[in-house]
Amino acid sequence: MSLFKTAVISFTLMLSASNVLPAFSVSESLLPLEYQNVELKKLAGLDNSIDKEQLKVILSDLVAHGTLSLRRYSSGGHSAVTIAEPKNLESAIDGMLIMHWDRDNVMQALAEYQVSEEEALRTRLKVPKDAWRKGLFASIIHHSMYKSRFIDIIEGKAGAHDYTKRPHIRYNPISLSEVPDQWGHAQNDAMGYLLFMLFYTANESKVELNAEEKNAMTDFAVLVPKFFEKIEAWKDFDYGAWEDKKAEHASSIGCVLAGLREEKKYVDKHGAFTKAFGGKTYTVDGALLAKLIKECETKLAEILPNEFIRSDKEDKRADASVDRNADAALINALFLGAVSGQPLVDEAMQEKVLQSTILHLARPIGFARYPFDIWDGRVDRKDLKPNLEEAQWSHVAPMMSVIYGDMYRRTKKKIYLDWQVLFFKRAMTTVNSRWRIPEAYIVDPKTRAWVSDANEPLAWAQAVTIMAMVSMEKSLNLPKEK
Numbered sequence: 031m032s033l034f035k036t037a038v039i040s041f042t043l044m045l046s047a048s049n050v051l052p053a054f055s056v057s058e059s060l061l062p063l064e065y066q067n068v069e070l071k072k073l074a075g076l077d078n079s080i081d082k083e084q085l086k087v088i089l090s091d092l093v094a095h096g097t098l099s100l101r102r103y104s105s106g107g108h109s110a111v112t113i114a115e116p117k118n119l120e121s122a123i124d125g126m127l128i129m130h131w132d133r134d135n136v137m138q139a140l141a142e143y144q145v146s147e148e149e150a151l152r153t154r155l156k157v158p159k160d161a162w163r164k165g166l167f168a169s170i171i172h173h174s175m176y177k178s179r180f181i182d183i184i185e186g187k188a189g190a191h192d193y194t195k196r197p198h199i200r201y202n203p204i205s206l207s208e209v210p211d212q213w214g215h216a217q218n219d220a221m222g223y224l225l226f227m228l229f230y231t232a233n234e235s236k237v238e239l240n241a242e243e244k245n246a247m248t249d250f251a252v253l254v255p256k257f258f259e260k261i262e263a264w265k266d267f268d269y270g271a272w273e274d275k276k277a278e279h280a281s282s283i284g285c286v287l288a289g290l291r292e293e294k295k296y297v298d299k300h301g302a303f304t305k306a307f308g309g310k311t312y313t314v315d316g317a318l319l320a321k322l323i324k325e326c327e328t329k330l331a332e333i334l335p336n337e338f339i340r341s342d343k344e345d346k347r348a349d350a351s352v353d354r355n356a357d358a359a360l361i362n363a364l365f366l367g368a369v370s371g372q373p374l375v376d377e378a379m380q381e382k383v384l385q386s387t388i389l390h391l392a393r394p395i396g397f398a399r400y401p402f403d404i405w406d407g408r409v410d411r412k413d414l415k416p417n418l419e420e421a422q423w424s425h426v427a428p429m430m431s432v433i434y435g436d437m438y439r440r441t442k443k444k445i446y447l448d449w450q451v452l453f454f455k456r457a458m459t460t461v462n463s464r465w466r467i468p469e470a471y472i473v474d475p476k477t478r479a480w481v482s483d484a485n486e487p488l489a490w491a492q493a494v495t496i497m498a499m500v501s502m503e504k505s506l507n508l509p510k511e512k
Contacts, residue, residue, distance in 0.1 A: 396456075424467050
């Protein structure tokens, strides 16, 4: 067992034995940093420290090589893969990653929103000031166009658990129209992400919406909570973030909860949303939102720190187990709490989830999505050795760095700064020799060597790496405790 695993196990056992966080600091034994880019290895280093000047130089090199360059179509839509070259385009088409995913789009929009408030960084990254708004409303307007999918389920014209009738979470990024091929669209976390982004920015900013945006916002504000109520999102067997297992996913419930909390904050200040559809009037007020929030909080308390404890027993393609203890999708939910500064759960539970993720899913370069994952970004791989050869995904480390950064700035506990730095540096290890951030590193079937998968650069990973940079700078600017 590696020193990395030994140290994490020791810390986790101490944590579980007491409600009080132990005195602990990240040591060099927790730094098996396997950089894929030689230049970044020189810039970031192998130790667990970083200063403002070092951060500045790292950012300069990433910007110079286009590592963090995001893009949008004129529609506001985006592609899950940030297409930079014809070869990448061919790969993306093969993997369907030229499509617009609501979840990935929100990740990019959140980064663009943060950058819009950092003028110097925004200019360096060449991000238009309204990019986040165009991106967010590309998704909201799509769902307004296809509002009948929500209404049919709410009214019982379509089965609440007929997944083929659910609102689409993946569609054409240019026309924003649906695509006809079958997909696992039952992904409540994606709807939760959109609800969060819509009302987080509405609560934070003073942007004046145009008529189309106001109409789409009202549609979404009314239909999504009513939809969550109808399908009972807190106990719905959706497909989860990875689109591969029907279960009561805590990560999905957590994202739904984060979105509902932001909408309630807005409604408490500005009043209920009311809209008529087909002659019937719907109202979403604080009382309904409070009820849905309570249902989600109760279910999360039952499931966490696990990802799920109940699942479809017949669904055995990717994972035959009926429960799952560790899953990187949980980081997606915690991430929203870190962005808003309103943690999804209390500090003790957040630590349990984070440390379980580290203990069970940390790999030399990135993170496994969950134990025994057989998907490598293209195909199922029956040849992979469990706990050794699952694909190592690039987006998890920067998200964990953001979460720990928020915990540090709220609590001033240095342990959290240590973890933030560690995962910021692990985010740098995922940048490959071409200065791109791939979706994941996978085992080559012939050589058994770790190689970048064909999906690069991944907009999700680029976006959260930008946010990790912003978070790291904020923490380094925080006055040191005496």
